[in-house]
Amino acid sequence: MPGLAAIAGKAPFGLRHSHTLDDVVTDLAWSSDGKALLVGSAAGAVHRLDHGSEVTARWQAHDGGITRLRLQPGDDRVLASAGEDGKVALWNSVDGEALSTLANENDWVEHLAWTPDGKVLAAAARKTISLWQGTESLGMWYDARRHVLAMDWAPDGRRLASAANKGLYLWRLGDAVTGDAEPVQLLTFPGAPVSVAWQPQGRALAVGTQDGFLQVWRPTDTNNAARQLTMRGYPSKVNCLAWHPRRTVIATAGGPDIVLWDMPVDRTDTKNGSAKGRPLRHHQATVTAIAWSADGRLLASGDRNGRLCIWDENGDAVFSLALGSEITVVQWHPVNAVLSVADGDGRLHLVDRLQSDSGQPVRQHPARELRRAQD
Amino acid sequence: MTACAQEADRTNTTTTEKAADERVPVTVLTGFLGSGKTTLLNRILSEEHGKRIAVIENEFGEIGIDHELVVQSDEEIFEMNNGCICCTVRGDLIRILGRLMRRKHKFDHIIIETTGMADPGPVAQTFFMDEEMKEKLRLDAIVTVVDAHHVLQHIDSDECHAQLAFADVVVLNKCDLVDDKQLHALESQLRSINRLTDIHRTVHAAIGIERLLDIHAFDLETRAAEMPEFLKEELPFEWAGLYDLQPGDYRLTLQPGPDPTIDLVLGGPGLQDTALFEAWKRNSIVLYSSDPTFVEPTTCMLPGDTLYRLPVDGQQGADATLTIKTPGRYVLFTQHLPEEFDLTLHGDGRLHEPVEGHEYASPHEHDDSVGSVGIRLEGDLDPDRFESWMVGLLRRRGTDIFRSKGVLSLAGDTRRFVFQGVHMLFDGQAGRSWEDDAVRESQLVFIGRDLDRAELADGLRACLA
Incomplete structure (x- = not known):
């Protein structure tokens, strides 16, 4: 059989630990030292697991599902959460003590993000983005014409990219947030975004759409003209985006294949659209979660049927495991090659490197070409 | 459904061994403000059915918030970028349903409430255009609540037409405020818009949940089993009644109805013979496109190749005489259903009931409605x-x-x-x-x-x- 690669001797992984929670895990966050894992569920509870396995705290944070959990950069003791109950709250991440309820509205709060320096927290519900510094409100950005479908802070922590129907917008954090602030429109495209992600060094911004294409915006130094690229060919909505931590490579998924795009930022490159997406094939069902390890040497992916896969830097599948139900979140430990994985049965698994080799062959599907067009 | 106007998937035909459908059924409940939609929704939720139901309602909903799960959402319509202007989905539903489906204890049923002003297209298409929705959810039926008393005021609006065109089930509510004749007329008007819809008459939106939920109206297998009855023959007349008549004069009486005239053909005798009946049916199709003979008070309608047009007075109704010379079984083809005019036939001092009646669908000719x-x-x-x-x-x-x-x-x-x-x-x-x-x-x-x-x-x- 062509493309059959054994993982023997490569980087064997094994399931170290599984823990069953009250409901499906909707989001999770590792502390910066990797000693604590905070897990949010569809039942509204936050669990703190120390060393990834022992539950040392559990509290009911929301009445309804938790949508996002984010530890404050620079201070692992502060955990921000957002939920279907319309609440945005800050917690002591060690014992669950409520520090502050920042918002308590009716609409689902679907997005939550700290600036990389941890100074400002943004939360979005429907058409409104609310901002706080500590517990103090900085006001809100509101655009009556557009729902916030996805958002991400630029690495500089001053600009927030907000994806809306048919466009990508940039809000600037000024000295004060005023009610009549207007975003800058970065991109226009015919589709509806479902995901957005900045390249970690701010060199590019990617948007995945409901319509099965990927848009990438790259600021260039020539004529101040930013370049907009469109990558097509995904069989369904592009719901997974993960930039490599250091390179300008993005892993994307919109269907069973993961597609890697190498996005050189030099202005001399690939104007003619010759660059090809590189598909990574192993999943048989739609990929639901992907994540790069902190060092960028491993990529983890999970799919609708519960198949978990770990890929090495050559794009070879080095580990594959069936977990039985849809994978909802994958996230790597911030330091070590330890992966936390959550599934649709409310279980949390930890996967890490095995000492001994007990690998099994992993089948690679023959490559199919995806095309890339330039707008 | 596959993508836009793509090929019908004839290869995927191994349906016999299909695993049990574990997708969660979704009912789209729609209707104009005041139609009784909220009453119906509250009935469904309060009934002892043991189902775990999640409701996604539009912003102006009024249902009891103590229910297990009610999510408010406003319409976010996404055009799908595949070249079709009518391919639209509801982005808000995709996100909300995506999260609702990621729970340990799944819901047994999901109801999406929309206003009578909303185009049902994007909601329906969401379940076919989005891969995740398609895999996890099944559009069970589109149920439209109609106020029988007030619907005529807006039945000619685009919104109302779209609602009715999409409806798999019409709950014709407030039937106590309308008389039988008006209901018949309304039903035939609804059928001329959407002949495939099931119409249920209700008062105070009282209807068994089993007629609304989990009815598989979008399920092709179910539809295939029901067919071919799902199509009534479409003819220029809506009814054929067979009467056994002796020689003599008969009085055909009609009460005021929805139309000022009614076209009739009288055929026979010898209609016990089904071949002869079919021949008369074909003959009448031709006659119905010929010039009608107006029925005057002095006219005696005779069996034969004549299309009679009987004026029906708005107050008095109509009376006409049928003259029969040979005993036997005759057929009366009527342009509208007899109930709409309370049509009766008297003769020999008594009421004559048809021995047999056949209803047909009225045809929809080319027009902009x-x-x-x-x-x-x-x-x-x-x-x-x-x-x-x-x-x-x-x-x-x-x-x-x-x-x-x-x-x-x-x-x-x-x-x-x-x-x-x-x-x-x-x-x-x-x-x-x-x-x-x-x-x-x-x-x-x-x-x-x-x-x-x-x-x-x-x-x-x-x-x-």
Whole structure:
């Protein structure tokens, strides 16, 4: 059989630990030292697991599902959460003590993000983005014409990219947030975004759409003209985006294949659209979660049927495991090659490197070409 | 359903061994403000059915918030960038339903409430256009609540037509405020817009939950099992009544009805013979397109090749005399249903009931209103020709064709091919096998705006193998 690669001797992984929670895990966050894992569920509870396995705290944070959990950069003791109950709250991440309820509205709060320096927290519900510094409100950005479908802070922590129907917008954090602030429109495209992600060094911004294409915006130094690229060919909505931590490579998924795009930022490159997406094939069902390890040497992916896969830097599948139900979140430990994985049965698994080799062959599907067009 | 006007998937026909459908059923509940939709929703939620139901309502909902799960959402319509202007989905639903489906204890049923002003298209298409929704959820039915008392005020609006065109079930509410004749007239008007809908009359929205939830109205297999009865024959008259009559004069009496005249053909005798009845039916189709003879107070209507037009006074109704010379079984073809005019036949000092009655669907001719066109065609269709015709038709007319459904006889296939579509999306699969003695024929219904029967019928005929 062509493309059959054994993982023997490569980087064997094994399931170290599984823990069953009250409901499906909707989001999770590792502390910066990797000693604590905070897990949010569809039942509204936050669990703190120390060393990834022992539950040392559990509290009911929301009445309804938790949508996002984010530890404050620079201070692992502060955990921000957002939920279907319309609440945005800050917690002591060690014992669950409520520090502050920042918002308590009716609409689902679907997005939550700290600036990389941890100074400002943004939360979005429907058409409104609310901002706080500590517990103090900085006001809100509101655009009556557009729902916030996805958002991400630029690495500089001053600009927030907000994806809306048919466009990508940039809000600037000024000295004060005023009610009549207007975003800058970065991109226009015919589709509806479902995901957005900045390249970690701010060199590019990617948007995945409901319509099965990927848009990438790259600021260039020539004529101040930013370049907009469109990558097509995904069989369904592009719901997974993960930039490599250091390179300008993005892993994307919109269907069973993961597609890697190498996005050189030099202005001399690939104007003619010759660059090809590189598909990574192993999943048989739609990929639901992907994540790069902190060092960028491993990529983890999970799919609708519960198949978990770990890929090495050559794009070879080095580990594959069936977990039985849809994978909802994958996230790597911030330091070590330890992966936390959550599934649709409310279980949390930890996967890490095995000492001994007990690998099994992993089948690679023959490559199919995806095309890339330039707008 | 596959993507826009793509090929009908004839390869995916191994339905017999299909695993149990674990997808969660979704009911779209729609209706104008004041139609009783909220009452109906509260009834469904408070009834002891043991189902775990989640409700997604629009912003102005009024249902009890103590219910297990109610999510408020406003319509976010996404145009799908695939070249079809009518391919739209609801982005808010995709996100909310995506999260609702990621729970340990799944919901048994999901109800999406929309206002009477909203186009049902994007909601319906969401379940066919988004891969995740398609895999986890099943559109069970679109249920439309109609206020029988007030619907006539807005029945001619675009919104109302769209609502009715999409409805799998119409709950005709507040029937206590309208008399029987008006209800009949209203029902036949609803059927002229959407002949495939099931109409339930209710008072205070009282209706058994089993008639609304989990009814598989979008399920092709279920539809295939019900068919071919789903299509009534479409003729220029709505009713044929058979009467056994002795020689003498008979008095035909009509009460005021929805129309100022009614066209009639009287045929016979000898109608015990079904072949003769069929011959009279064909004959009447021709007669119904001829010039009518107006019935005067002095006119005696006689059996024969005459199309009579009887004026029905708004206050007095109508009276006419039928003269029978030979004893036997006669047929009366009427343009409208007899209930609409309380039609009665008296003679020899007593009321004569028909020994047999047949109802037919009234045809929808080419006009710019919303209506249904049903086509029946004997013989086998060429699969490739049919497919390219449908794809082309839906590409051109998908905006105006709200729904399409059909059962087809494809050349070389031992099973029926069942399909249905929403705007430009359509999907099909193999249904029941053709019985040995069955007449192989195809039936199609289009529900939409500005439909041209001749164009559709010619198009289908050109697909014959």
